[in-house]
Amino acid sequence: MTPPDLPGETPPEPxxxxxxxxxxxxxxxxxxxxxxxxxxxxxxxxxxxxxMVVPK
Amino acid sequence: xxQSLTHGATALPADWRDLFALTKPRVxxxxxxxxxxxxxxxxGSVHPVLAxxxxxxxxxxxxxxxxxxxxxxxxxxxxxxxxxGRPLPAGRLDPQTALQFGVGLAAFSVxxxxxxxxxxxxxxxxxxxxxxxxxxxxxxxxxTPQNIVIGGAAxxxxxxxGWVAATGSVAPLPVLLFLLIFLWTxxxxxxxxxxxxxxxAAAGIPMMPVVAGETSTRRQILFYAVIMAIGAIAPWxxxxxxxxxxxxxxxxxxxxVALSVQVGTRTTGEGDLMQPEKRLFxxxxxxxxxxxxxxxxxxxxxx
Numbered sequence: 001m002t003p004p005d006l007p008g009e010t011p012p013e014p015x016x017x018x019x020x021x022x023x024x025x026x027x028x029x030x031x032x033x034x035x036x037x038x039x040x041x042x043x044x045x046x047x048x049x050x051x052m053v054v055p056k
Numbered sequence: 057x058x059q060s061l062t063h064g065a066t067a068l069p070a071d072w073r074d075l076f077a078l079t080k081p082r083v084x085x086x087x088x089x090x091x092x093x094x095x096x097x098x099x100g101s102v103h104p105v106l107a108x109x110x111x112x113x114x115x116x117x118x119x120x121x122x123x124x125x126x127x128x129x130x131x132x133x134x135x136x137x138x139x140x141g142r143p144l145p146a147g148r149l150d151p152q153t154a155l156q157f158g159v160g161l162a163a164f165s166v167x168x169x170x171x172x173x174x175x176x177x178x179x180x181x182x183x184x185x186x187x188x189x190x191x192x193x194x195x196x197x198x199x200t201p202q203n204i205v206i207g208g209a210a211x212x213x214x215x216x217x218g219w220v221a222a223t224g225s226v227a228p229l230p231v232l233l234f235l236l237i238f239l240w241t242x243x244x245x246x247x248x249x250x251x252x253x254x255x256x257a258a259a260g261i262p263m264m265p266v267v268a269g270e271t272s273t274r275r276q277i278l279f280y281a282v283i284m285a286i287g288a289i290a291p292w293x294x295x296x297x298x299x300x301x302x303x304x305x306x307x308x309x310x311x312x313v314a315l316s317v318q319v320g321t322r323t324t325g326e327g328d329l330m331q332p333e334k335r336l337f338x339x340x341x342x343x344x345x346x347x348x349x350x351x352x353x354x355x356x357x358x359x
Binding site for chain 2 (some may be wrong): 018021022025026028029032043044045046047049050053054
């Protein structure tokens with residue numbers, strides 16, 4: 001529910017939606033996620049190899 | 057996808073820098089270093105990939121603890137100048153994102169430790185995360201001025217976890233290193249609490265200077281510094297470390313106690329710059345770095 005405007009008070013301006021910022025953040029997170037998943041795939045591969053090499 | 061509410065009613069994806077800040081990177085550096093020293097001081101050799109993965113798991117576990125701590129304390133952080141700029145109180149990140157990030161990171165760190173090292177290290181890592189979040193952050197910190205004395209155990213785990221990741225068992229030296237960080241925590245944090253006292257008071261956190269007063273805190277800093285010095289030197293006469301570590305510990309602990317005497321025996325007036333307290337706080341960080349470096353140096357290059 002919107003409160004009634006007081007006399008002489010102007011309602012706050014709605015902030016414009018920053019499409020460029022939205023896209024930039026989405027892209028940077030997607031890139032980061034890609035690199036992280038790639039890095040983890042490599043890491044888990046090398047851990048598997050290392051565990052096979054190291055005697056129990 | 058995780059969202060943050062930063063532009064009015066428009067949902068924006070959280071910026072990765074804010075998620076990174078949530079992990080308290082500066083605290084993590086000390087955790088990583090002490091864990092690495094614990095791992096390198098352990099007998100035998102560890103495959104470099106497994107060593108790296110174990111340290112990464114500890115770092116991620118510490119990051120998760122930091123994120124969950126900031127999620128729980130967002131309201132308190134907003135009241136303190138020192139922490140008001142953090143992503144949650146500043147409104148750059150929404151709490152749900154922080155919670156999901158922290159829980160996910162914690163679960164992944166334990167899984168990675170289990171896969172790369174052993175179940176003993178994974179259990180210890182789990183205990184340290186749970187201890188930090190539930191015992192320290194949620195239970196002790198808002199209730200008692202002894203919060204950091206008991207809660208210090210959470211920060212003392214890394215060298216023990218590093219050692220157990222390398223060997224699969226606990227030994228006297230990593231327990232003594234645990235004890236060293238445990239005893240180092242009160243003088244370190246109380247020195248900080250003395251010069252940001254008004255911040256803690258504003259947030260209603262019962263830190264020692266706020267509850268017991270400055271004089272009592274100063275005496276306790278000195279008391280803990282002396283016990284810590286004994287604990288730091290102990291591995292040498294007990295035969296768990298050599299002369300290189302022993303002399304380094306003796307020398308640095310003497311300086312630590314001297315700085316603590318300065319802090320412990322003085323009184324301050326209005327407008328005091330708190331220089332001795334700031335000096336002790338800064339030195340305490342260097343102290344821990346150098347001492348743990350000496351543990352490793354002593355293991356690899358004994359005198």
